[in-house]
Structures are given as structure tokens and as C-alpha cells.
Amino acid sequence: MKSFIVYIAVAGLFSASVARAAGPGIALSSPGFLQSQLDGEGRLVEDWGPIQITLQGDGLTPGASAKVKALKLDGVTPAGQARTDYGAVALTLTVFRAPAFPAGVDVLSARVEPRDGKETTVRLKVSLPENVRIGTRAAHIGGRSVLLLPQTARSAQSMRDWGYADDAASLPGWAHPASACDPAFANIRAGLGGVPISYRFKVEPGATRKVFLGFCESHWAVAGSRPVVCQVEGALAKNIDPLAAWGRHIPGAVEFQAKDANNDGMLEISVLPAPGAPDLNPILNVIWIFKPDEPVEVPALLAGEANSRVLRYVDVGGKDDQSLFAGGDIEYDLTVPAGGRQLDFIAAPPQSSAPLPGETAWTSEKLRRAALEVWRDWR
Amino acid sequence: MITTAAASLSLGPGLYTAAARSRKADPNFVDPAGLRPHPQMNLEAAILEQPRPYWLGWPGTTYDLDLRQKEYRALLAASCQKLGVTLREEAKPVSKENDLVALIKGVQERKPHGLLVILQHMQSWGWANRLANEAGVPLIVFSPIGTSFTGHVNDISRRAGVHVVSSLEWPAVEDGIRMIRAKRMFEETRLLWIRGTERNETVLDRLGVKVRSIPRASFNELFAKMPESEEVKDIASTFRKHAKKIVEPTWQDQLNCARAYTTAKRLMADEKANGLSMDCLGMVSDKLVPTPPCGAWTMLQDQGITAGCEADLHGATSMLLTSYLLDRPGYMNDPVAETAKNLLIVAHCTSGTRLDGFDQKPAPYILRDHSESSLGVSVQVLFPVNKPVSLIRFQNTNELIFDSGKVVSNVNTPPAGGCRTSVEVAMDDVEDCRDVLGFHQVVTLGNHCRMVEGFCQLYGINVVHSPRYGTHKKA
Numbered sequence: 045m046k047s048f049i050v051y052i053a054v055a056g057l058f059s060a061s062v063a064r065a066a067g068p069g070i071a072l073s074s075p076g077f078l079q080s081q082l083d084g085e086g087r088l089v090e091d092w093g094p095i096q097i098t099l100q101g102d103g104l105t106p107g108a109s110a111k112v113k114a115l116k117l118d119g120v121t122p123a124g125q126a127r128t129d130y131g132a133v134a135l136t137l138t139v140f141r142a143p144a145f146p147a148g149v150d151v152l153s154a155r156v157e158p159r160d161g162k163e164t165t166v167r168l169k170v171s172l173p174e175n176v177r178i179g180t181r182a183a184h185i186g187g188r189s190v191l192l193l194p195q196t197a198r199s200a201q202s203m204r205d206w207g208y209a210d211d212a213a214s215l216p217g218w219a220h221p222a223s224a225c226d227p228a229f230a231n232i233r234a235g236l237g238g239v240p241i242s243y244r245f246k247v248e249p250g251a252t253r254k255v256f257l258g259f260c261e262s263h264w265a266v267a268g269s270r271p272v273v274c275q276v277e278g279a280l281a282k283n284i285d286p287l288a289a290w291g292r293h294i295p296g297a298v299e300f301q302a303k304d305a306n307n308d309g310m311l312e313i314s315v316l317p318a319p320g321a322p323d324l325n326p327i328l329n330v331i332w333i334f335k336p337d338e339p340v341e342v343p344a345l346l347a348g349e350a351n352s353r354v355l356r357y358v359d360v361g362g363k364d365d366q367s368l369f370a371g372g373d374i375e376y377d378l379t380v381p382a383g384g385r386q387l388d389f390i391a392a393p394p395q396s397s398a399p400l401p402g403e404t405a406w407t408s409e410k411l412r413r414a415a416l417e418v419w420r421d422w423r
Numbered sequence: 424m425i426t427t428a429a430a431s432l433s434l435g436p437g438l439y440t441a442a443a444r445s446r447k448a449d450p451n452f453v454d455p456a457g458l459r460p461h462p463q464m465n466l467e468a469a470i471l472e473q474p475r476p477y478w479l480g481w482p483g484t485t486y487d488l489d490l491r492q493k494e495y496r497a498l499l500a501a502s503c504q505k506l507g508v509t510l511r512e513e514a515k516p517v518s519k520e521n522d523l524v525a526l527i528k529g530v531q532e533r534k535p536h537g538l539l540v541i542l543q544h545m546q547s548w549g550w551a552n553r554l555a556n557e558a559g560v561p562l563i564v565f566s567p568i569g570t571s572f573t574g575h576v577n578d579i580s581r582r583a584g585v586h587v588v589s590s591l592e593w594p595a596v597e598d599g600i601r602m603i604r605a606k607r608m609f610e611e612t613r614l615l616w617i618r619g620t621e622r623n624e625t626v627l628d629r630l631g632v633k634v635r636s637i638p639r640a641s642f643n644e645l646f647a648k649m650p651e652s653e654e655v656k657d658i659a660s661t662f663r664k665h666a667k668k669i670v671e672p673t674w675q676d677q678l679n680c681a682r683a684y685t686t687a688k689r690l691m692a693d694e695k696a697n698g699l700s701m702d703c704l705g706m707v708s709d710k711l712v713p714t715p716p717c718g719a720w721t722m723l724q725d726q727g728i729t730a731g732c733e734a735d736l737h738g739a740t741s742m743l744l745t746s747y748l749l750d751r752p753g754y755m756n757d758p759v760a761e762t763a764k765n766l767l768i769v770a771h772c773t774s775g776t777r778l779d780g781f782d783q784k785p786a787p788y789i790l791r792d793h794s795e796s797s798l799g800v801s802v803q804v805l806f807p808v809n810k811p812v813s814l815i816r817f818q819n820t821n822e823l824i825f826d827s828g829k830v831v832s833n834v835n836t837p838p839a840g841g842c843r844t845s846v847e848v849a850m851d852d853v854e855d856c857r858d859v860l861g862f863h864q865v866v867t868l869g870n871h872c873r874m875v876e877g878f879c880q881l882y883g884i885n886v887v888h889s890p891r892y893g894t895h896k897k898a
Contacts, residue, residue, distance in 0.1 A: 076623020076636070145625040145634055237821065238885075266892055322887065403821055405629040405883055414626035417633060421613070421695050422624060 070114045070124030072150060074143040074415065075422045078394040080150050086110030086126030088139050088152055091394040092190050093173045095152065098128075100169075105131035121415040133166065133380075134159055142411035143418045147396035151411050157384035168376040168387065178369040179211045181401040187214065189398045192390040196376050206356060207368035208233065210242040210314075211401045212326075214361040219262040219329060222293035226348030228330040228359035229260040229295045235317065237402030238324035242314040244368050245333060245356055249307040252278070253355070254338055255300040256345055257315070258330030259286040262293050264323065271318035272326045277311050278303025283318055295329070295346050301336065331358040452654060453688035455726040460611035460697050461507065464604050465535040468499055469513035469526055471550050472543035481545045482569035488543060491567065492516065495541050495593075502597040506604055511535065516543065523550050530558045537603035539563040539596070542570045548579075555585050561606075561881045563599040567591055583883045602878040605748040606631075612743060615694055617642050617701035618734040629820040629882060632740060635694055639702050643711040646686040655681040662718065662800070663790065671792040672800040676714060680800035683712070684719035687730065700731030700739035707796050714799030717773040717843075718790070721802045724752035724775030725785065731755060732773060733863075737817040741865040744815060744823075748878055751780045753815065753867035754804075754844060760857045761847060766831055767856045769814070769866045770845035772801040778868040791843040794836055803843040806830045811870040812848055816861040822885045824861045827851045827870045853889045860889040 069083040081089045087096040110126040117123045123140035136155045141148050158164045172191070177184045183191040212235045221229045235241050247253065255276050264270055267288035275281045279300040290296035304311050313331060317324040333356040334340055344350050351357050359365060378385055388408040392398040399406050470492055477484050496512065503510040511533075517523050530538055538560050540551060548571065551564050566576065566589045580587035586599045610631035613624075617639055624635045649655075659677035663669060672680070691699060707715045720730035729746050731739030738755035745753035752775025759768040772793050776785035789803040806812070808830050816824040827850075834845035846866065853859055879886045 074623070074625075076621060143623075143625045145627045148625065266890060269890070322890070324885065399628065410631075414631070414633075418624045418626065 068112075070112060072122065072124060072139060072141045072393075074141040074148045075418060077141070077143075077148050077396075080141065080391075080393045082112060082124030082126060082137075082139050084112055086112055086128065086137060088137075088150060088391060090150070090190070090391055092185050092188070092392065093176075095391065099130040099133065099135050103132045105129070110137075117412060118416045120419045121412070122419070129159075132159055133157065133164075140412070140415055141393060142406075142415045144399065144406060144411060144414065148393055149396060149398060149406075149411065150391040150393050151408050152389040152391055153386055153408060154389070155384055155386040156378070156380050158380060158382060161382050163379065163381050166378050166380050168378055170374040170376075170389075172374070177367040178374065179367060180209060182211045182398065188392065189400055190392045192398045192401065192404075193374070194387045194389065196378070196387060202370040202373060203368050204366060204370055205246040206244065206358070207366040208241070208243050209368040210235070211239050212236070212241045213400070214365060216361055216363070218327075218361070219260040220293050221260050221262075221295050223295070225260075225295045225346050226258070226330060226351070228348075228357075228362055229258060229346075231359055231361040231365075232260075232327045232329050233361040233365070235315070235326040235402075236400065238317050238326075239402040240314050240316040241326055241328045241360075242312065243331060243358065245311045245313070246309060247304050247311045249304060249309045251304050251311070252336040253302045253311060254334040254336050254340065255279070255302045255311075255313065256297045256330075256332040256334075256340065256342075257284075257300070257313070257328060258295060258297045258332070258346070259284065259290075259327065260293065260295045260329050261286040261327070265292040268322065270323040270325070270327070271321050272328075273316045273318050274298060274300070275312075275314040275316065276300035276302045277313070278305040285318075297330070297332075297342055297345055299340075299342075302333075328360045330360055331356070333357075449652075449654065451652065451689075453685070453692045455688060455723070455728055458688065458691050458697055459727045460608045462604075462607040462611040464506075464508045464537075464607045465511065465533075466503060466508050466537050466539060466600060466603065467511045467513075467530060467533070467535040468539040468541070470495070470516040470541045470543055471523075471547035472516040472518050473546050474518050477544070482543065482567075486569060492541070492543065495565070495567075498593045498596075499539070499541075502593075502600055506597070506600055508600060508604060517550065523553065527554065527557050530554075530560060535560055536607055537561045537563060537600070539565065539599070542566045545570055545572070545575065548575045552579055555579060555582060561603055562586070563588070563596065563603075565596045565599075581880070583880060586877050586881050598874055599877065601748060602874070602881050605744070605878060606882060608747040609743060612698060613694065613696040614729070614736075614739055614743070615691060615696045615699035615701075616734060616736060617690075617699060618705075619702070627740065627820050629884065630740060632743065634736065635696060637690075637694065639706060640711075642686060642690060642701060643706060645690055646682060646712055649682045649686045649689070651678050651682065652685070655685055658684060658722070662722070665785070666790045667787040667805070669790040671797070672718075672790050676792070676798075676800050677718075677790075679714040680716075680718035683714055683716045683799075684722050687716065687719055687723060691728070698729035698731070698739065698743060700729075700734050700736060702734040704733055704795075707793070707798065715772070715793040715796060715801070716799075717793050718800030718802060720773040721775060721788075721804075724754070724773070725777045725781065727752075727781050730773075732771065735863050737819065738863040738865065740817045740820070741815050741823075741863075744817070744875070744878070745865055745867040748874060749780075749867060749869070749871055750782075751775070751867055751869075752777060753865035755863040756814075756866050757842060758859055758862060758864065759841065762856070764831075764847070765856050766847045766849055767828065767859050768834055768841075768845055768847050769812075769864070770834070770842035772842045772844065774802060774804040774844040774866075776802070776804050778804070778806065789843075791836075794841065794843055801843045803833070803836075803845070805833050806846045806868065808832060810868060812846070813867050813869060813871045813875070814848075814859070814861070814864040815867065815871075815875060816864040818861070818887075820884070822887060823875070823879055824864060824888070825872060825875050825886050826853065826859060826864070826889050827872055850889070852891050854891055855893050858890055858893050860887065
């Protein structure tokens with residue numbers, strides 16, 4: 045089986061890429077909404093950055109230029125298509141605006157086809173702007189979701205020493221602590237739609253740590269409304285009901301003796317909805333990681349007076365919080381059958397956001413049908 | 424001659440249709456029956472059994488497989504005919520692994536809107552689970568009593584995309600088919616969102632409803648041109664004739680109300696739409712129309728055409744749900760806490776009258792004006808005391824609030840202020856009326872918890888209920 049590497053780069057720097065624009069582009073829109081563009085180089089240009097797609101790898105012809113054309117999907121829906129011939133592999137990008145409520149999304153399908161009709165393996169590389177925070181399936185700029193990634197498992201990606209690896213949402217200023225406390229208690233990340241909140245921290249393989257997770261519930265007031273399950277690697281999972289433990293608007297913290305149990309050099313911390321919880325959206329306010337023998341008094345911890353001794357302090361959902369995945373490249377190792385393989389990305393066009401995993405039933409197929417139905421009856 | 428709209432307020436569905444036909448000679452007539460979506464729905468069905476003859480194990484050797492299967496096939500055919508569903512049945516029961524694989528492959532290829540399986544042996548549950556995982560379409564599992572224990576249904580009956588009926592009650596199976604039909608009706612619905620100045624169209628996630636935004640002026644400009652036609656006069660006359668009492672509205676108010684109704688129909692027909700939600704309060708506030716549309720919305724609601732207030736989009740989608748799933752109108756309410764009696768008052772100036780269903784007799788109603796503006800025609804629909812009601816509200820397309828209660832009384836205005844249809848409800852599972860979740864929850868007669876929860880589970884919508892105990896700590 046022939047093997048080579050395919051790079052699909054989603055380029056990031058908006059201004060630089062605009063300067064490089066060449067050739068006529070294809071305007072993409074849906075009735076009543078602002079346009080995106082598939083430009084002459086085959087890049088999808090959004091207001092948050094252009095998406096450029098290139099292929100590189102063994103056996104591929106470098107520097108081939110995309111052939112861009114307009115077409116109508118299903119004979120009705122306006123779309124743009126960029127086809128690039130890289131020798132052994134052809135890459136076809138098809139993009140159309142789908143009229144997803146409230147302001148639409150752009151559906152970008154990247155199809156890789158071996159030209160010799162034989163199964164092959166490829167590495168598919170997606171590059172995003174440095175200011176994009178990449179989660180498991182969603183990418184954000186600030187609070188805006190800009191890209192929904194396909195479910196296909198990623199093979200490699202530039203990772204930071206610590207950060208979240210989930211699709212939860214950052215909600216700064218969500219909580220209203222009733223008393224003076226560590227300022228991080230004002231911010232949260234929330235697993236909207238019931239998705240877990242997950243962090244990973246680089247440690248020496250097999251290392252032990254003392255971990256505190258901080259909570260402050262400011263929506264519900266009655267015990268049992270939002271119980272969560274805390275999973276800290278190497279420690280027994282704990283069910284925590286912040287309202288039962290401390291009450292509404294009252295900061296609290298729970299201690300765990302953590303260990304990198306699988307010796308992979310990463311300490312994993314997750315907060316999930318408790319089974320049967322009335323509110324399935326887990327929250328988390330603060331993470332403190334200390335040496336295992338560090339004496340910590342909880343009142344001092346809550347007051348923010350232990351932060352000078354902490355190994356890692358995370359103001360969850362605050363301005364210094366970060367994704368585990370560095371901005372830039374995402375890579376997928378794919379087996380491409382003789383008939384080709386397609387990955388679908390859903391991008392945020394101007395004045396819109398990409399759907400969040402766990403909160404959407406949209407698929408590229410459903411979005412295509414939605415576009416067809418809207419354009420078919422539009423006048 | 425009596426018109427369609429008027430007929431719908433006073434006559435059964437058969438006469439209503441006949442009257443509609445008589446009006447079709449008028450080129451300006453919009454038949455409301457054509458506004459309600461009639462989607463194609465394809466259902467596939469199969470019986471899952473084990474190789475015969477049966478020996479030990481439920482349903483048992485004495486269970487007459489042929490007789491039961493004949494009976495269930497007949498019931499299924501009748502239900503599909505009644506609901507306008509196209510049925511494709513597996514001719515022979517699935518009794519071997521190969522049969523199951525072929526069924527899964529076929530369903531994956533044909534992509535029907537739903538799959539219904541009838542279990543005829545306890546050992547078939549593994550196959551039901553495989554279908555739930557692999558078929559890729561909503562799955563209804565009918566397990567007649569004698570084909571399951573609690574352990575069989577405990578997990579699968581709570582899974583998204585699946586509806587399990589462990590019962591001998593065939594109507595419960597038919598309800599499952601109604602759930603899929605309701606989803607198809609959502610998908611075939613274009614809702615006019617009449618507000619602001621924008622014109623665009625989007626589609627709602629999960630429900631598939633097309634939302635066409637059109638400028639608010641579209642309505643009042645068309646209303647200004649709408650004549651006092653024979654249809655308008657008929658509607659106005661019939662609306663008054665069947666009222667239990669008329670308090671404020673004059674004949675001219677009634678004509679304007681009927682013109683609002685014909686305006687709405689015409690607008691929906693022109694836009695290929697099936698329902699609407701309008702910024703009515705803004706329109707009245709700006710004095711763009713002589714009448715709020717409350718009375719017109721009552722008539723549309725009774726004809727199965729969703730007409731929502733205040734451009735509340737998810738108020739309207741919640742009304743679509745009662746219309747499509749429960750075949751009855753609902754009204755979006757402003758909730759009020761009656762703290763002396765610990766009751767919830769649910770109030771608005773419009774409500775359908777056919778509370779028991781579109782094909783049932785209407786409830787008595789009193790013609791009033793719109794209370795906040797003293798304009799036009801509104802209705803006080805008198806809800807039956809001691810009957811259950813449901814409160815339903817899509818928060819978004821991922822989450823729905825469901826609560827239930829019982830009608831205690833109808834609240835008159837005066838002495839109360841607020842909206843004309845105003846009903847006191849004793850909540851079922853909420854200790855304190857102040858804690859009822861939501862605003863503009865849609866009120867509909869009957870407790871439809873199972874039906875609504877079943878629909879939501881089939882389509883991955885999370886259902887939440889108001890908390891039984893308060894959300895605020897006592898001082």
C-alpha cells in the first residue's frame with residue numbers, strides 16, 4: 045500500500061493572507077446574510093481569518109495551484125469548489141453557506157482521493173491562527189466558537205504544558221462569591237450540553253501531587269441541583285454537590301491526592317455531570333496543584349493566600365486560562381480508501397458562530413439539505 | 424354560505440372541508456387546510472422473533488405467534504393509514520442473524536424516517552440494541568407484555584433516538600408513530616418571523632423548522648389593503664355567534680379581527696409558510712394597525728396553524744409541538760404567582776378554543792378586547808376546571824421545560840388585570856408556585872408528559888422540570 049503525507053493547512057494570519065489573495069473568488073452566502081469568500085487561491089476567508097488548504101508530502105507535487113470554480117449543489121445551492129492536483133493525490137474542497145439558525149455556517153468539505161485508485165494512508169494537517177483556542181472538537185477565538193472539527197481522532201498536535209482539552213465554554217464573571225475570596229472564584233468553565241470539563245497538566249511520569257478543585261455555584265440555590273463528579277488521576281472519584289457542601293455563592297474546595305497513574309507524564313483532571321443530575325452542565329472555578337507534602341489550610345486557599353506556594357494555579361475560565369492544544373496545526377492520520385475520504389469542517393461566517401459539539405444535531409448532510417430547502421423556495 | 428374559518432369555529436372537520444371547497448372559487452381565498460404541513464413519512468417495520476418452535480423462556484410455548492403477529496400487523500397498518508404514513512413491512516419475521524444484518528443494511532440505505540420493531544421473544548433484545556446502535560434512524564421498540572423484564576428495557580428505553588413501549592396498549596405504539604410524524608411536520612414547516620426590517624431565512628437545529636424573517640411592515644401594509652370581503656364578514660359573524668358572551672368588541676372590531684386573519688393566511692400562502700410569530704405588541708404600540716391580532720390568532724390556532732405572539736420564536740416552536748404532536752392548540756402564557764393560594768396563573772390574550780383537539784368541540788369563550796390596549800378582539804377561553812394541563816417550553820432546540828398541573832379556575836378581568844385568557848393552575852410537582860421555570864410556556868389541555876418526553880428522547884432534546892422544592896433559600 046502506498047503511503048505518503050498530505051498536509052491540509054488552514055492558514056491563520058488574516059491580513060497577510062488577504063494581501064496574498066489572487067484571482068477571482070467565489071462569494072458564499074445565504075439569503076439575507078453577509079458573505080464569506082472562497083478566494084482565488086482556494087482559501088475560505090472568514091472575518092476571523094482565512095482558511096487556506098495546501099497539500100504536502102512524499103510523492104506530491106508541491107506548489108500546485110487550486111482551480112477554483114462556482115457550482116450549484118443539488119442544482120440549487122450556490123457553492124465554491126477548489127481542486128488541487130498534487131500528483132498522486134487530488135484534493136477537492138467544497139464549501140457552501142448553510143442557513144443554520146441564527147446566522148448561518150459555512151460547511152467546508154475536504155475530500156482526498158488517490159489518483160491511482162488504490163487505498164493509501166495520509167496525514168491531514170490543519171493549521172489555525174495562533175489566536176484560536178483548540179479543544180477536542182471545537183475551536184474558539186475568545187468566547188466565539190469559530191470551527192467545529194470532525195470526529196476523526198487526531199494523531200498529533202502541538203501541546204502546551206497544561207490546559208483544557210475539552211469542549212466546555214469559558215464564562216468569565218459568571219459566579220458571584222458572597223465573600224472576599226480568591227478572584228478566580230468569579231470565573232468558570234461550563235460543560236454546556238453535559239460535556240465534561242477536562243484539564244491535563246505535564247508532570248514527571250508517575251508524579252504525585254496534592255490537588256484542590258474550587259467551586260462556587262451562583263445559579264441554583266438548592267442542594268441537588270447540579271452535583272458533579274470529580275475525576276482526578278490517581279485519586280478516587282468524588283461526587284461533589286457544591287450547594288449541599290457550601291451553599292449558593294459560597295466558595296469551597298475539595299482536596300485530592302493525585303498521581304500520574306498511567307505514567308504518561310500528564311495528570312488528568314475532569315469534572316463531569318453526576319448521573320441523574322437535574323442540571324447536566326458541570327462547572328469548575330479553580331484548580332490548585334501543590335507538591336504532595338505541601339501543607340495547605342483550606343480557608344487560606346479559598347482566600348487566595350496559598351497561591352505563592354502553588355505549582356500550578358488555574359483561574360478556570362479566566363483570562364489566563366488556556367487550551368492544552370497550541371494554536372496552529374492539527375494533524376489527522378487517515379486511511380483513504382480507493383474511492384476517497386472526506387472530512388467536514390463547519391466554520392463560523394461573519395456575525396455567526398460555529399455549532400458546539402454536544403449542543404448540535406447538525407451534520408454536513410443535514411446542512412446541505414437545509415440549504416437546498418431554503419434556496420429552493422427563496423424569492 | 425359559511426366560510427372555512429368560520430366553520431372551523433363551529434363545525435366538525437368534515438363540514439369544514441366541504442365549506443373550504445365552496446370558497447375555493449374565490450381567487451383570493453386561502454384554504455387554511457393547505458397551510459398545515461402534510462409531509463411524506465416513511466416508516467419501516469419488522470417483527471423480531473426467534474427460530475420456532477418456542478420452548479420455555481418468555482413469551483412461552485402457549486403464546487400464539489401467528490395470531491399475535493397478524494393482529495399487530497393489522498393494527499400497524501390501520502395506524503399508518505390513519506396518520507398518513509407510508510409503511511414498508513418486512514414480509515417475514517426476523518429470526519436469524521442474517522435477517523437482522525439485511526434489515527440493518529436495508530434501513531441504512533433506504534433511510535426511512537423511522538423504524539418500528541415488534542419483539543416476539545425475550546432473546547430478541549440484543550437485536551433491538553443493535554438496531555438502536557446501527558440503524559441510524561429513530562427506533563420504536565414495541566415489546567408486548569411477555570417479551571421483556573424490567574432489566575431488558577431499563578437502559579434502552581432511556582436512550583436518545585429510541586422509544587420503547589413495553590405494554591399491550593397499541594395506542595402507545597401509535598403515539599410513537601405520531602412522534603416521528605410530528606418531527607416530519609416540523610421539518611416541513613416554514614415559520615414566518617415577522618419583526619424588525621430584516622428579510623432572511625434560516626433553519627433550526629434539531630427540529631428542522633425553516634424560519635423566514637420578514638419585515639414587520641409586511642403585515643400592516645397587507646392588512647391595510649385587505650378588503651372586508653364576504654369571507655371576512657362570515658368569519659366575523661360566526662366568531663360572534665358562537666361566543667358565550669361579547670363584552671367590548673364592536674362589529675367593526677370583529678371585521679378588523681377577521682381581516683387580520685385573512686391577512687395572516689395570505690401572507691403565509693405568499694411566503695409558502697405554515698405558521699407565524701409576530702411582533703404584535705410593537706405593532707400595536709406604534710399604532711400601525713387598529714387591532715391586535717389576538718382574535719385572528721385564536722382562529723388560526725383552532726385550524727392547526729401556529730400563530731405566536733410577540734415574535735417569541737421558541738414560544739412559537741413550543742406551540743408547533745402541541746399542534747403537531749398532540750393535535751391540539753396551546754397558548755403561550757405570562758406566568759403569575761398567586762401566592763395566597765400557591766397557584767400559578769397562566770395568562771395571555773389569545774388561545775385556541777379546541778382544547779381537546781382540533782377535531783373536538785370547542786371550549787366556551789367570551790369575546791373581549793386586548794386588555795393592554797383596549798383594542799380589537801381577544802378571547803377569554805374558559806378552561807375546564809379540575810382538568811390537567813401541560814406547560815411546555817422549548818428553551819432552545821436542545822432543551823425543553825415540561826411541567827403539569829390541574830385547572831383550578833378561570834380568572835376574570837376585572838377584577839384582575841392582565842390578559843384575558845387567564846387560568847389558575849395547581850402545579851403537580853412544584854412545592855411553591857414561584858419556582859415554576861420559564862416564561863411564555865405553552866399551556867395545553869391534558870397531561871402529556873410521556874408523549875412529550877418520548878418525542879424529546881427520540882430527537883435528543885433534554886427535558887427539564889421545575890424543581891419540586893424552591894430554588895431560593897428561605898430567609
